Amino acid sequence: MNKKLVALLILLSSALSMYSQICDTISIQNLSEVVVKGQIPHIKENNGILIVNLPEIVKDKAVTNILEALAYMPCVTNKSGRIWLTGASDVTIILNGELPNMPLQNLYQILSTTPVDRLKNVEIMYSAPAKYHVKGSVINVVLKTPTALDGLQGQVRTGYNQAHYGSYGGALSATYAIKDWSFDLNYGLSKAKSWTHEQAFSNHLLDGSRTMIEDDMRKIGENWANNIYATMSWKTLKLTYNGQITSDSKVKTISDGTLGNFTNAYNYESPINYHNIALKYVAPFGMSIGGDYTRYYESRTQSLSNDFSNIFNSNSRQKIDSYHFYVDQEHQLNKWKLNYGIEYQRSVDHSSQVYYTEGMTDFNNTKNEDVASVYIGTERSFSFGLSFNASVKGEYYHNDYLHNWNLIPQLGATYYKTPQNIFQLNVSTQRVYPAYWEIHGGTNYINNYSKVTGNPYLLPYIDYSAQFSYIFKQKYVATLYFMYEDNATVQLPYQTPNTLTLLYQTINMSYKRIAGINLCAPLNIGYIWNATAIANVFNQREKADHFHDISFDNNKWIFYGGLDNSFKFSQNCPVSISLDFSYMSPSLQGIADLSSMWKVDAGVKWTFANNRCCELVLKADDIFNRWSPTMTINNAGQDYKMKVFDMTRNLKMTFIWRFNGFKPKDNNIDTSRFGTGK
Helix, strand or coil: HHHHHHHHHHHHHHHHHHHHHHHHCCCCCCCCCCCCCCCCCCEEEEECCCEEECCCCCCCCCCCCCHHHHHHCCCCEEEEEEEEECCCCCCCEEEEEEECCCCHHHHHHHHHHHHHHHHHEEEEEEEHHHCCCCCCCCEEECCCCCCCCCCCCCEEEEEEECCCEEEEEEEEEEEECCCCEEEEEEEEEEEEEEEEEEEEEEEECCCCEEEEEEEEEEEEEEEEEEEEEEEEEECCEEEEEEEEEEEEEEEEEEEEECECCCCCCCCEECCEEEEEEEEEEECCCCCCEEEEEEEEEEEEEEEEEECCCEEEEEEEEEHHHHHHHHEEEEEEEEEEEEEEEEEEEEEEEEEEEEEEECCCCCEEEEEEEEEEEEEEEEEEEEECEEEEEEEEHHHHHEEEECCCEEEEEEEEEEEEECCEEEEEEEEEEEECCCHHHHHHHHHEECCCCCEEEEECCCCCCCEEEEEEEEEECCCCCEEEEEEEEEEEEEEEECCCCCCCCEEEEEECCCEEEEEEEEEEEEECCCCEEEEEEEEEEEEEEEEEEEEECCCEEEEEEEEEEEEEEEEECCCCCCCCEEEEEEECCEEEECCEECCCCEEEEEEEEEEEEECCCEEEEEECCCCCCCCEEEEEEECCCEEEEEEEEEECCCCEEEEEEECCCCCCCCCCHHHHHCCCCC
16 A cells, blocks of 8 residues: 555554544533534525525635635536536636636635635526626625724745655735725745656557557646735725736646657746736715736746757747726616626737747737627516526627627526525526637647647637526525537547647537536535535537548547545534535547546544634645546547646645634625647
8 A cells, every 4th residue: 555545544543642642632511401402504585686594604624715615516526626616617616796807816815815714605607697797607705894894914824845846835815894995815835746657558549559668757836936925905996906916936847658658847947927906986876897907928948859859949928917997786666677888908919929940930929819798697586486687798809810799698587586505597608719829829749649729710619508406495406407519629649640749739529518417415414414415417519510631520428426425423513523525427538438537535634722813724635636637639640648646635634823813793795718738
């Protein structure tokens, strides 16, 4: 047995022993009064929006931040570190109803530095109204707002993560309010080092005969990440800054195989810079005016060599300036709400790639993108239990090679007569645009056999989706869903017929279609055992009439199941244990088939000290290291297999100290397209 696994099991066993001893020392004084016990509902409804009491769901889980907590929401899964909403092709995470215009990894950094204590609730919108300026499905993270009575509050967190290599970091979260002013700060600093391992077997058909090319590749990445999210509000005027500076970033891949030994080094000449500043004003007559500016800059060199010589050198740069402006107006007309507005965004992408190898074509150009839209929407609740929100948006898109008009309708309707039974219907449409870097057509070499090439002819695709949910007793959820992506995109390996080259390029398929049902049920035995069971069964079909020079039609029934458990052996015990199981049957991606995956996670959370202001969390993810699929392609002459060893097994230890209680009072209150590494 692996030494790390043995050490991991010993640590967990010790934690269980400590758990029993600590709980035995807790004395509980029973009062003679009559105690009425009730259950706090997990899910509520408001005009077509599902409001999830996530703090209640994760109160005994071994989670320390909002990003970890989101994985425990009904209808949400965490696949390879990314949050997905079941029944939706993609999901956008917003904060307090506002879209943070940032790359996905930056948003995840902010959520990972924001403590669960700051969380008020989470809203799920399968079809977000146009007034949110977000397309498709949305998870709205609603944070508690500080008041002058709270004073300065916050928490300090530090942690260590042991996977193949160790990573560590810390974070500070603080709030302060005085009179009409309020301030909010989240800052995180982390040193990360990652490792992945891939084994590939490419049986390449060329000139009527096959050549087996084997490759064993290890990738090592490391960086320092500084992440900051700060807001300052005065009455109804709000200024927000968020940014990330990633320094000392480098990635190195070492591959051994049929064609020799190769080293591929990516180094960043300067820190990766992302900065966004936003200003918003809410007028007393229902008008909101806002805008933001984003600057992103990245400069990366690549050097590919073998045992004998240097093969390839390049320098890739991306500088993006984005300007965003919007005006919204809302009216209350008796029992109807009417909202309308305009929005405009302009992005200037100046990117370049210079090759220091003969025979390669450089590029250095600027691509402009304009998106303008106007919308109108309405909301209404009826006494017989029906409520809905509906909107329609007209959007004009223009860049250097494409311009079109899009009509984007949206509907969210709920029938809610009693808490026993809630019915909800959502219908939405969205247009999804490609990453900035991909449309430049640059090339990055993995080795002298494999390369990644951009696609200047890549088109946006249209996503149509519908969901029908039944919620029983505000806890049990059943969702029927359907998604259709016209011209959906995919990036997969392709063995070229005329040269011995393995090509990775994002292309448009004919369509992608998914239809299924998702079931979510909480289970409990008093305070001793609380669990959530999830079962998702769906049919997925992906079809391409022109995948390079071949076609495919891949179709499969897929099952995903999960059981998240938490245990406490006395009601006031400061220690809780979590044990989670996940399984996914064989699935597909484009022309490729993916093997089944499963994992077991375990954790212990201990709160202690005065007023339980301190917290120690020990969490082991994917204990048996089985949450990585094997990809197989065997269709139309393509014969390829790749096994990924992502080292998803890791052990995390986190310490948290909260000062001044850190319990603000409740008030009413990428999809990333950036980066050269696509």
